[in-house]
Amino acid sequence: MKYTLSVLVENQPGVLSKVSGLFARRGFNIDSLAVGVTEHPEISRMTIVVNGDEYIVEQVEKQLNKVIPVIKVKVLQPEAFISRELSLIKVNCNTKQRLEIMQIAQLMNAGIVDVTTNSLTLQLAATAEETETCIALLHPFGIKEICRAGTIALEKGSGVTAPSGKK
């Protein structure tokens, strides 16, 4: 099962290596990890998707809480958060295929960010599942290159994961 964790950390050098090192050391499987600064410039948010069971995710949460620059760890409840993944997909595309691909892009809510005579690059911000669908639809044309960023997530509703200290 996949779990999504929202982790607030102090925005300082070395934090990413402390967190990634912890995962490697304890044998936790990371699906994806995305980092970026929050509304407070001194705090960054890591969104981590982990593969494991309940025991693993409890261990991940507890071990993360022991890392000093980690401010808050929240395991997001399934269905209670929105998640997005950013992808850039470069696909083979001759003049005849262009319209068809543009239709797929429209269908998937993807933007076209680069065009050449024999290629087209799409930008997609979607859930992991939607991204998979889009890739599958583009596959017949021949995908040249894909770059996917890690999943980012926020809780639904007006609630926030605030840096009120660890539990």
Next chain:
Amino acid sequence: MVSGAEIMVKCLELEGVQIAFGYPGAAICPFYDFLYQSNIRHVLVREEQNAAHAASGYARSAGRPGVCIATSGPGATNLITGIATAYMDSVPLVAITGQVNSELLGRDVFQEADITGACEPFTKHSYLVKRAEELPRIFKEAFHIASTGRPGPVLIDVPVDVQQAEIPEFHYPEKAAIIGYKPRTQGHALQIRKALEAIEKAQRPIICCGGGVVLAGAREELIAFAKNSGIPVCATMMGIGVIPMDNPHYLGMIGMHGRTSANRAMKEADLVILCGARVGDRAVSAPQQIAEKAVVVHIDIDPAEIGKNMPVDVPIVGDIRIVMRALADQVKNTVPQEWLDQTLGYKKTYPSRGEPRTDSVEPRVFIRDLSPMMQDNAILVADVGQNQIWAARNFNVKEGRFLTSGGLGTMGYSIPAAIGAKLAKPHRQVVAVCGDGSFQMSMCELGTLCQEGVAVKIIIMENNRLGMVKEFQDRLYGKRYMATVLKGDPDFVKLAEAYGIPAARAETNEEAKQLAARMLETDGPFILVCAVDPDVPSI
């Protein structure tokens, strides 16, 4: 103007540091130059690993963070084993390393090593200082982190140019303000009530006392809890010394090398109360089996230890001392007499092994002879190997301490740790017990012993073997003694003489007893070599 190096020394002084253990080098010279003007006593060890071990022995005896210092590169990497040893046993250390000039970082210059990176798995936290202005905050935080919550080592890596940099003024913060670090100390009242209910229901309860009880200084509280509840107690190796061996409720050490009485009681219990014990594999080999049959209450200041190795029914996160006090005050004695008779009967069923010998020194008997000869508050430091098990199983800690490297199992720990322990408690007897293998791993520290005039007594159990590994080879590898025979041992008595340390060799138990008396009467250090039969087992 004040330099980074001066700030570092001032921070140590303001933290009340009286002794630091270290070894200088080019990248830490500015700091040493200010240490020259300070009242802090610097103990020059002979190898950096032992600076960390000595600081560990000091910290455990003094109950405050130990400080060790090394230079960049090899000085820093030599510290690693000592830092890892302290980490595994949750010992508060502040390790200070010099680093190459910050502008040269990452260029693989002379004596450069990424020590914060290398120590990442073994430190509670680490700092690579970039600006002298950060030093006061970092030192304040380092001592706070090392000594609070679950204690552990903190590393501060200071580039030489940061030590040399001058800033207008020095101001030491009163408190450390770390947004993500607030250890919980009070146990949850509801959880404590659940534990009390579990105790009331239990027919076969047992208390398992771990190193956390020692670290929390909760000896009195645990004894009160055991007394008021009437529940029998066993201990992990790190929990040895909380309850004296002759206490009628004490069943002994559990684990692979533990007492059968304690292990049987753990297996048969229907309630296990883990107190500051992390259920390491050498202490509890099959935690699932125990948890299937028993209700498990786990008290620990580190929430990550609860449920890590054993499923837990009643978790209590908090300072053992506070939780134990609450439990001791509220608990009623509801232990069935039957269970007490049964478990305490095991102590008679499985007595201590070994008979006095006249052809060699039987080490188990010798430790039992030595035990009552020592002062009640003496500190025994056991090394790692058979000597550790002989000491752990046969030495009766009354009001003193039993120190050993329990988690990492680092050979060579006892001599430097004993030096640190003696410097922390100069009026107590401090005896290191080691084998001829472990002694040779840190015998260079005899130089430190002499230089600093530290009155540590050293007992070498000489069997010309790496005994613990030999025992594995006896049992599991068809007696093929690969690399476990120590043929090149020197004459340890002559070696001691070369250092000007009085020494003697015992060939029988009777002789060992007499020489131990002489050792304890002698002022200053003493080395007692015991000739041991290589075939004497650990347990």
